[in-house]
Amino acid sequence: MSAKRIDGKAFAADVRAQVATHVARLKEENGLTPGLAVVLVGEDPASQVYVKNKGIQTREVGMNSFEHKLDAATSEADLLALIARLNADPTVHGILVQLPLPGHLDSDLVINAIDPAKDVDGFHISNVGLLGTGQKAMVPCTPLGCLMMLRDHLGSLSGLDAVVVGRSNIVGKPMAQLLLAESCTVTIAHSRTKNLAEVCKRADILVAAVGRPEMIPGDWVKPGATVIDVGINRIERDGKTKLVGDVDFASAVEVAGAITPVPGGVGPMTIACLLANTLTACCRAHGLAEPE
Ligand code: NDP
Numbered sequence: 078m079s080a081k082r083i084d085g086k087a088f089a090a091d092v093r094a095q096v097a098t099h100v101a102r103l104k105e106e107n108g109l110t111p112g113l114a115v116v117l118v119g120e121d122p123a124s125q126v127y128v129k130n131k132g133i134q135t136r137e138v139g140m141n142s143f144e145h146k147l148d149a150a151t152s153e154a155d156l157l158a159l160i161a162r163l164n165a166d167p168t169v170h171g172i173l174v175q176l177p178l179p180g181h182l183d184s185d186l187v188i189n190a191i192d193p194a195k196d197v198d199g200f201h202i203s204n205v206g207l208l209g210t211g212q213k214a215m216v217p218c219t220p221l222g223c224l225m226m227l228r229d230h231l232g233s234l235s236g237l238d239a240v241v242v243g244r245s246n247i248v249g250k251p252m253a254q255l256l257l258a259e260s261c262t263v264t265i266a267h268s269r270t271k272n273l274a275e276v277c278k279r280a281d282i283l284v285a286a287v288g289r290p291e292m293i294p295g296d297w298v299k300p301g302a303t304v305i306d307v308g309i310n311r312i313e314r315d316g317k318t319k320l321v322g323d324v325d326f327a328s329a330v331e332v333a334g335a336i337t338p339v340p341g342g343v344g345p346m347t348i349a350c351l352l353a354n355t356l357t358a359c360c361r362a363h364g365l366a367e368p369e
Pocket of ligand 1: 219242243244245246247248249266267268269270273286287288289307308309310343344347
């Protein structure tokens with residue numbers, strides 16, 4: 078039997094609608110408009126598209142969007158000065174520095190200069206530590222979106238075997254922390270993992286965050302498993318450019334219980350969670366009840 082498709086596009090639209098309702102209420106009852114500042118350094122084409130989409134969706138939910146586009150040659154001192162200004166600006170509740178940064182800029186230094194309370198990407202070392210110790214943190218958007226879809230589909234995740242393939246700081250590691258916090262038994266696999274097929278086959282929940290087109294075939298998937306495909310890979314097929322995930326969808330869909338497609342799965346949830354985090358940051362900054 079073919080797996081259920083988890084519709085990230087519809088789910089994300091739902092999340093955005095809830096955020097918009099909350100934003101309207103904040104304006105009416107508290108005279109507050111959440112604001113998100115996005116900083117882009119250089120002209121990486123993919124980053125330009127992401128930043129544009131973030132701006133559009135931020136405005137659509139009724140928030141203020143502040144876009145700062147800086148020259149590729151911007152110095153670290155100038156970038157840090159901008160971040161200091163945004164940290165001090167009470168109309169800015171969330172700050173996102175679009176990665177990757179040009180090579181002459183130290184990403185860790187720049188990210189750690191953001192006020193952790195405004196770090197809506199959840200990459201600041203304080204938020205990483207808070208998440209790892211089970212304290213109230215800003216949670217990275219992509220893994221947060223994955224978790225929301227898993228909870229919606231499975232309810233309780235307690236006791237399930239979860240395998241996360243990929244150990245990056247932005248996806249794999251925080252995803253594993255979130256699953257651990259849900260009481261899953263978590264395995265993190267990576268490029269040095271032995272017998273990856275066997276490891277994947279154990280998973281009730283399989284999260285693929287690798288960046289290799291269709292690397293995980295259906296026969297690595299446990300029958301009935303829930304598969305979350307984070308990968309976004311651009312390939313040429315039949316003379317056309319196509320987006321595919323890290324999982325071979327055609328074979329995995331025949332084995333899994335549920336699966337996220339690419340596109341239309343994890344991708345749309347990421348920006349929706351960014352907006353949800355900005356709303357949360359605004360509520361926290363003003364001592365107001367946080368959205369559920
Ligand atoms: P990274 O390149 O930072 O990390 C990739 C990870 O995959 C590494 O831990 C690496 O292992 C592991 N890996 C590489 N090759 C293999 C292999 N053959 N077997 C097992 N593990 C392997 O990528 P990201 O985490 O940033 O992104 C992963 C994917 O998710 C990409 O396709 C990216 O485009 C996508 N993405 C999608 C987002 C969305 O919104 N949907 C957001 C962010 C990312 P090692 O550490 O040993 O090198």
